Amino acid sequence: MARPILAVRPLGFPWETPDPFLFCVHHRDAYPAGNEHMGPAASLAGRNLGQDFELKDGWRMYHGDTVPGFPQHPHRGFETVTIARQGYIDHSDSLGAAARFGPGDVQWLTAGEGVVHSEMFPLIHRDAPNTVELFQIWLNLPGEDKLAPPHFSMLWNSDVPRAPFVDGAGRTTEVTMVAGTLDGKRPPSPPSRSWASRPDTDVAIWCIRMEPRATWTLPRAAHPAAVRQLYFFEGDTFRVADDVVDRHAAIRLDAGADVSLAAGEMPCEMLLLQGRPIAEPVVQYGPFVMNTRAEIERAIQDYQRTQFGGWPWPKNDPVHARDAGRFARHVDGRIDKPTR
Missing domain, CATH: 2.60.120.10 (Jelly Rolls)
Incomplete structure (x- = not known):
């Protein structure tokens, strides 16, 4: 049987991702x-405010x-x-x-x-x-x-649906599905123009949590052209088929194979990203991602001219009232709140 691991890379900041x-x-x-002000009740001295990406005292601004x-x-x-x-x-x-x-x-x-x-x-x-x-x-x-x-x-x-899988020893693996169907469970539909909304792209975004020594078989992707990357970010070790992964890593998997996973002596957590590649040129300039350099130049010009509709808030860094709770106010004015 072919080895299901195609590549292993250390986790960086940010994590490397495959198309799409x-x-x-x-x-x-x-x-x-x-x-x-809902900022840190701590001194900000010594921080490069506005560009503070150093993990000083365990946090960044x-x-x-x-x-x-x-x-x-x-x-x-x-x-x-x-x-x-x-x-x-x-x-x-x-x-x-x-x-x-x-x-x-x-x-x-x-x-x-x-x-x-x-x-x-x-x-x-x-x-x-x-x-x-x-x-x-x-x-x-x-x-x-x-x-x-x-x-x-x-x-x-x-x-957001969650699917628990209990192995023969009674140990549980729970999969949370942000996108992509598993075990008959389907999350809410993505936005209509999303690549994930197309029926043939097989986009999956799954959060996987395994109890210590739990085992579970990750089912193969539905689309033969899908690519799959598994990010192991929490736990000591875990096993992918016959390979032991003993460091946090981005693991490229053969999406066309069922893959057995097994946690080590600690709980393990992983993020899975999967999808059929878009397979188009990618030209990125900071927060703009287009197909050509000319489209990037147009994006810059459009932003400079229109500010993409302008900024309707009194501050560049608005926060809501401390006691606002969880809510969403949509463009049409509709207020949406969670049921729990």
């Missing part, structure tokens, strides 16, 4: 208690000056999928949409022809730590959809 994905980053910051996070910035030509694991994320955008989402929630944003948004990490607890952990994944759009109308959507924790 462009980018994946795992943020985990152990923020302290929050102050009156990123591009934030008062509240950590990413003040307003533009995107064109792709989608962002943000999976919250711990803490809260405050979203505001040039469409007028806004949200606060937290553990287990997913935001899916089609940038399309252009959107400006901010992603701030409000430290809402004043008497306890405010750890923030999330994945942000960039999913490419094919050329015909790169100028699609922007679209903002929320998948609340209670709407």
Whole structure:
């Protein structure tokens, strides 16, 4: 039987991704208690504010000056999928949409022809730590959809399906499905112009958690042209078929094979990204991802001329009220809140 591992690479920052994905980053910051502005109740001395990516004291301010996070910035030509694991994320955008989402929630944003948004990490607890952990994944759009109308959507924790698999020893593997069907469970539909919305692209975004010494067989992809990457980011060791992986790594798998997985002596967590490649040229300039250099130049010109609709918020780094709770306010003014 052929070895199912095609390549193993160490995890970097960001994580390497295969087509149709462009980018994946795992943020985990152990923020302290929050102050009156929902920033860290701690000294910011010695930090390169506005460009603070050094993990000092276990956390970073990123591009934030008062509240950590990413003040307003533009995107064109792709989608962002943000999976919250711990803490809260405050979203505001040039469409007028806004949200606060937290553990287990997913935001899916089609940038399309252009959107400006901010992603701030409000430290809402004043008497306890405010750890923030999330994945942000960039999913490419094919050329015909790169100028699609922007679209903002929320998948609340209670709407994201989870499938438990119990092995013969009673140990559980749980798979959370942000995109892609497994065991008859299907997550809410992606935005209509997403590559993931097409029936023949076999896009899957799965979070996999295995109890110590649990075993589970990852089923083969449905589409013969799909590519599959497994990111092992939590745990000591785990086994892929006959190979032991003893370091956190990005593992390219043969998507056409069922693959047996086994956790080590600690719980293991993995992120799986899968999909049929778009197989088009990719030209990227910062937050713009197009097919040609001329399209990048047009994106820059359009942003300079229109600001992709302008910024309707009074600050570049808006955060919502401390007691706002989880919510989404859509472009049409509709307010959406989780059921739990």
